[in-house]
Amino acid sequence: MKYRGSCQCGKVAYEVEGELKEAMACNCSMCSRKGSLLWFVPREQFKLLTSESDAATYTFNKHAIEHRFCKSCGIHPYAQGTDPRGNKMAAINIRCLENFEFETVPVKQVNGRAF
Numbered sequence: 828m829k830y831r832g833s834c835q836c837g838k839v840a841y842e843v844e845g846e847l848k849e850a851m852a853c854n855c856s857m858c859s860r861k862g863s864l865l866w867f868v869p870r871e872q873f874k875l876l877t878s879e880s881d882a883a884t885y886t887f888n889k890h891a892i893e894h895r896f897c898k899s900c901g902i903h904p905y906a907q908g909t910d911p912r913g914n915k916m917a918a919i920n921i922r923c924l925e926n927f928e929f930e931t932v933p934v935k936q937v938n939g940r941a942f
């Protein structure tokens with residue numbers, strides 16, 4: 828399955844391929860404020876369609892995850908990082924997928940505050 832995601836104004840857009848079975852809601856200081864619902868995929872399944880320079884990067888805590896957000900509209904459509912085994916991952920904010928009912932995806936609560 829192929830999905831397309833974007834920020835609100837469209838300056839940051841991407842395609843992601845995979846089977847979206849479950850999303851993650853995290854209670855860390857970032858996710859609890861943002862309200863993102865995340866879907867982790869191997870980085871190869873993620874393709875940024877717009878210029879790298881239209882998204883800014885924010886990191887905090889261990890600086891392991893790059894939170895990418897649109898410089899114009901401020902929406903955070905994805906993040907990128909490395910999993911514990913060293914694989915490059917993308918974290919898709921499924922609320923940013925186009926023509927997709929994110930409400931239908933089961934959500935798992937994750938205690939990110941403890942990380």
Ligand SMILES: [Zn+2]
Nearest residue numbers: 834836897900
């Ligand atoms: Zn934007």
